[in-house]
Amino acid sequence: xxxxxxxxxxxxDEAKIRQILDSAKVLHxxxxxxxxxxxxxxxxxxxxxxxxxxxxxxxxxxxxxxxxIRANSRVFFEMDCDRMPFEGKVPCQYGLVYSSIMGRGTxxxxxxxxxxxxxxxxxxxxxxxxxFSFEDRLVSIVSVIRIDVTEYTAKHRPLxxxxx
Numbered sequence: 001x002x003x004x005x006x007x008x009x010x011x012x013d014e015a016k017i018r019q020i021l022d023s024a025k026v027l028h029x030x031x032x033x034x035x036x037x038x039x040x041x042x043x044x045x046x047x048x049x050x051x052x053x054x055x056x057x058x059x060x061x062x063x064x065x066x067x068x069i070r071a072n073s074r075v076f077f078e079m080d081c082d083r084m085p086f087e088g089k090v091p092c093q094y095g096l097v098y099s100s101i102m103g104r105g106t107x108x109x110x111x112x113x114x115x116x117x118x119x120x121x122x123x124x125x126x127x128x129x130x131x132f133s134f135e136d137r138l139v140s141i142v143s144v145i146r147i148d149v150t151e152y153t154a155k156h157r158p159l160x161x162x163x164x
């Protein structure tokens with residue numbers, strides 16, 4: 001992915017990436033249609049296999065998100081955790097310690113019942129750490145959105161050396 005200005009903060013270790021995915025709990029989903037941007041916070045589940053990241057979200061069966069995804073399936077997302085503000089001697093030395101993942105991909109609304117059940121199980125595992133199973137009836141009353149992530153970066157902004 002382009003644009004990371006502080007490459008020394010980049011995380012490439014899959015175990016550390018999983019820690020962020022397991023800890024963040026909220027994903028900020030960015031959508032855009034007809035020059036109208038829209039960002040919404042959502043709970044998520046994920047699958048990370050050999051560096052390939054797939055995200056799962058759930059939603060009501062109708063609404064603005066789904067309409068926007070149908071019109072433009074390209075999305076951007078951000079999630080972060082381990083936030084801790086710090087102070088400096090002058091205003092520009094103040095900052096924030098954090099870990100984050102951001103990236104882009106293609107969203108689709110999952111129709112297959114088995115995939116919806118697996119997605120909801122992954123979502124609940126990410127959110128609670130517990131295993132759940134879902135019946136067909138339960139997944140019929142929600143929409144599941146799958147994001148096939150095409151690129152992402154993970155980052156950790158540590159406390160500056162002089163403040164440790």
